[in-house]
Amino acid sequence: MPEATESNSRKLLRRLRDTLAETGEGQDRLDRITHLIADSMGTEVCSIYLFRDKDTLELCATEGLKAESVHQTRLRKGEGLVGRVAKTSNAVNTADAPSEKGFRYMPETGEEIYSSFLGVPIQRLGDGLGVLVVQSKTGRQFSDDEVYALEVVAMVLAEMTELGAFTGEGEALKPLHQNPAMIRGGVGQEGVATGHVWLHEPRVVVTNPVADDPHLELRRLNEAVDALRVSVDDMLAKNNTGDKEQMQVLEAYRMFANSKGWMRRMEEDISRGLSAEAAVEKEQSQARARMEQVPDPYLRERLHDLDDLSNRLLRILSGQGAETGAEMPADPILVARNIGPGELLEYGRSLKGIVLEEGSVGSHAAIVARALAIPLIIHAEKITTEALNGDTILVDGEQGVVHLRPDDSVSAAFLDKMAMRTKAMERYDSIRERPAITKDGTRVKLTMNAGLMADLPSLAGSGAEGVGLFRTELQFLIRNQMPRRGELAAIYGRVMDAAGDKPVVFRTLDIGSDKVLPYMKPQDEPNPALGWRAIRVALDLPGIMKMQLQALIRAANGRPLSIMFPFIAQATEFLAARDHVMRAIEREDRLGHPLPSDLKIGTMLETPSIAFAARQFFELTDFVSIGGNDLKQFFFAADRENERVRRRYDTLNISFLRFLEQIAERCADTNTPLSFCGEDAGRPIEAVTLAAIGIHSLSMRPASIGPVKHLLLRTDLAELKQVIVEAGNDGRMSARSSVMEYLAQNNQA
Structure with a gap:
């Protein structure tokens, strides 16, 4: 049995390249490859398993097992030793396969006489494509060099599989990137x-995984790495804003670019027969595999940096970046x-x-x-x-x-x-200028959500009566540094100019949770949605709030101004925020700047707690806007970022509707204007239900206004309210089926 030395590894790769260069169908190539690997490694068996779907492996070629098992033998991911390799993306190397935990005997293959087993994943950049296996009758552990050689061959097979070199019969050999x-x-x-x-x-396509001249490949790698390091240094120089945290991140990025260990591993891969591109991709694949298994978010981010650097290096080596002129x-x-x-x-x-x-x-x-x-x-x-x-x-x-x-x-x-x-949109266009007055004469105000100047042209075309929510955080999120007061004042002023005589409600900075500013130190919180976010950040960092409030007052320039504070959980937070507004007004007055002709200070109701605040709170706030997305997740204790649970809870759940109705009643009792803002406001069924329980102002994305208005115009809210009440009296969990049945019977759905 020859030892898989470096020269043997190079020899195997060269023979593999020559085999792949020969003409023939995909199945013929796979058959020649399994024979070649078994012969080069001195084993009786070599088998290639490829995924036929995301969970099932199919035996696509073999040297040594029964020929009739090809395209017939299948394994689930995790099943047997082959399935374990596919599931874990780790090699399995054992001298006594039948005694290994999870071993599965497949009688149709005739493999019971083979004791030694070495299986390695066939994967490209963390995406599993299959498993490569060698087996021997003699019970022995394969050496580290033999494992390495087989891993390198598996990587080349992955590249060739991606390039469509093995298309043929069998589900697993269908052409990639061609079928629907x-x-x-x-x-x-x-x-x-x-x-x-x-x-x-x-994705960079590595078309030359095997190289003849290691000296040439090493020179290419060194030149590309030098170019990469220069580009990283340039990036640091351009982004040197003085922010200590940001510079620490960028310095860590540069540290990876200058990593001697990373360079040494790629040089070793080249010495064993890989091209410069293949060496980079091999290390990138291993980094991605490690990234999937690291629980620490900081380390995962650092591995992500290495992944990004590998992509940059591959683009330099291959010339397959954006600069190649792809249109x-x-x-x-x-x-x-x-x-x-x-x-x-x-x-x-x-x-x-x-x-x-x-x-x-x-x-x-x-x-x-x-x-x-x-x-x-x-x-x-x-x-x-x-x-x-x-x-x-x-x-x-x-x-x-x-x-x-x-x-x-x-x-x-x-x-x-x-x-x-398109036809429906034309129908909605015909009612654009009509007010949303229901069949029973109830007037429902429909406004739009916005966050960018690009949204404002939709104001006229959608039929919106104003901007019920302008998200000011987008101007902070899209920058690499904190915007200046003058910049914000100019932006807010242009928003008011574009809105004309229609009202705009500006929500103050709503960051934290899933919206993290790139230039602020991230907060490692176990549950960010319940953590340091929105008004909590603003009250703890009053300088930011002061700057934004001054920008809003100056943008108004004597016009009406509506300000809304997000994520108020208790009345004292609103009182503190409102006090900041009044002090900003006093300061602007002292400076001689025009004050808003009408100032309204409102609250977003996103936490159940504020719904039960004292009557004085509802009397003091100028308006309330229900933030439906957050309120719903807190009401049901179901994270809206978690796909497993967020769809389990219905907005038309009777308990939730009763809670919303209580809020509407409290606002009506104190003459506090109430609106509903969120995804559900833009869904026609949900919108008419919200209107039926007493919420007569809805804010949504512009495209939803037409469909919502179309249904409101044809709905009797008094009748629909009775349907909802009866659904609750009947003990139903949700009013949805009752509402939809009523709308269908009245030719409204």
Whole structure:
């Protein structure tokens, strides 16, 4: 049995490259490869298992096992030793396979006579593609060099699998990136769109994993690393704002770029036969595998830095970066693992849709996507691996579904759906100027949510009666440093100019929880949604609040001004915040600046506690706006960022509706104007129900105003209120079915 020395490793890779270069079908290539590996490593068996779906492995080629088991033997991820390798992404090396925990005997393969087992994952950048196995009759542990050699071969197989070198018969050998694919995710922003894929960070395709000249590859690597270090130094110089915390993060980034251990490992990979690109990707894959297993958020972030540096280095080596001149399609749908708000704003309204592997309904990207009215799908698993630039893609933001390379029947059905939406929008346009007066004569005020200047053109076109919520935090989130008072005053002034005589309610800075400023020290809190956020931050950092309030007063320049404080949990917080406003007014008056002609100071009701505040609180606050998203998650103790639980609780739950009705009654009793702001305000069924229980002002995204108004115009709220009462009297958990049945019977749904 030859020892797998470095020269043998290089020899095996060279033979593998030559085999891959030969013509032939995918199955023939796999068969030749298993024979080659078994021969080179002196084993009786070599087998290649590839995933046929995300949970099932299929035996696609073997040297030594029974030929009839190919494409017939299948294993679930985690099943047997092969399944364990696939599940853990770690090698299994044993001299006595049958005695290993979890061993599964597969009689159709004839493997019972083989004792030794070495299995390594076939993976690319953390994405598992299959398992490579060698087996011997002789009971022995494989050496470290043999394990390394097999891991390197598995990596080359992963690259070739991604490049489509092994297409053929069997489900696992279907061509990648050619067949239609449907991917389910979560809804970040509703809407539908059709277009072509534009990858935010296109994956670098390593077409030369095996190299003949290690000296040339080492020189290429060193030149690329030098260029990388210069670019990192330039980035530090440009972002040297004096912020200590930010500089510590950037210095850690530079430390990784100068890591001798990282460089040494890549040089060793090259000496064993890999190209410079393959060496970088091998270390990147291992970093990603470690990242998945590290619980410490700080260490995970540092490994993410290393991952990002590897991407930069690969782009330098391969020349496959943005500078190669790839042209964005005319109808781009952005596909990315994740994306920051600043990067997303750079794309602007040119995007038709956004699909993310990660993200959340409250992430910065989701906030910007809603502001730009761009359909957004989140948690679209493996979308960046499956999609290629230019692929046809359909985004269904109503159902949370993405169709890649759809067939004609799917495309036709999708286009029909889009046509129906267009027709409905035309119908809504005809009622744009009509007030939302229900059949029983109730006037419902419909306003829009905004957060960017780009939102304001929608004010006239949507039929909104004003801006019920302007999110001021977006101006803080999209910058690398704290904005200046003058900048904010100019922005707020332009918002008021664009709104004209329509009212605008400015919500003060709402940060914390899922909205973390890039230039503020992150707070490692076990439960950020219940932690240091919104008004709590503002009261603890009064300088920020003072600056923002002064900017708002100066922006008003003698016009009416409405200010709303977020996340008030007790009356004393509102009193303290209100006191800040009055002191700012006094200061501006002393300076001779124009004061607002009318000043209203209101409260967002997002915590159940403030709903039970003393009557004096409701008499003192100028208005109350129910923040439905947060109030709902606290009422049901269901994190709205947690996909497992957030959809389990219905807004039309009888208990929740009774709670909202109590709030409406308290506000009516003190003549305190009440509105509802949140996703549910823009859903027609929910909107008419909220109106029926006494909430007659709703704030929503601009695109929702037409559908909501259309249903309100045809609904008798008094009758609907009785339906809700009867559902509660009947002991129903939710009023939804009763409401929908009533609307359908009255030809309204």
